[in-house]
Amino acid sequence: MSNYQDVIKELIKFRDERDWQQFHDSKNLALAISIEAAELNELFLWKKESQSDDVNIDKLKEELADVLSFSFLLAEKHHLDIFQIVLDKIKKNDEKYPVSKAKGTARKYDEL
Structure with missing residues (x-):
């Protein structure tokens, strides 16, 4: 199990190896969170409430990871x-x- 700082270091390493920091301003990170949250919501679209727990767990993990990753990067950018x-x-x-x-x-x- 990793701690939060290990995750942040890996996110920054991944970002910096690709020279993506230039795209990670606050506006774009916030938009990315929103877009990834929409993709998370899409997993539940058109399902009845009784079906909502029967989501594809691998896709749920991927979309949740995207939302969290951009959230962590936005928080890190503002030293939160x-x-x-x-x-x-x-x-x-x-x-x-x-x-x-x-x-x-x-x-x-x-x-x-």
Whole structure:
């Protein structure tokens, strides 16, 4: 099992060996995340909810890896600690969605 820094190093090595850093500005990385997320969504397109867990696991892994890779590169570009920003978001969501109001409901925070 690799740690986050090992993954980042491998992503940067792969990118730099191909001289792709020139294309990895924030806008293009954000667009790449969106495009890869759309490809991830495509795996579930036209499936009934009951079929959604029967996704091709190899394709799921590939598309998820693409989304995560571009996300990691965008975070690295801006010197963001991915674990810290996720923890910060959890804390923010905890304040928006207190258990006493949000448990068992999918309503948005301004509808609680």
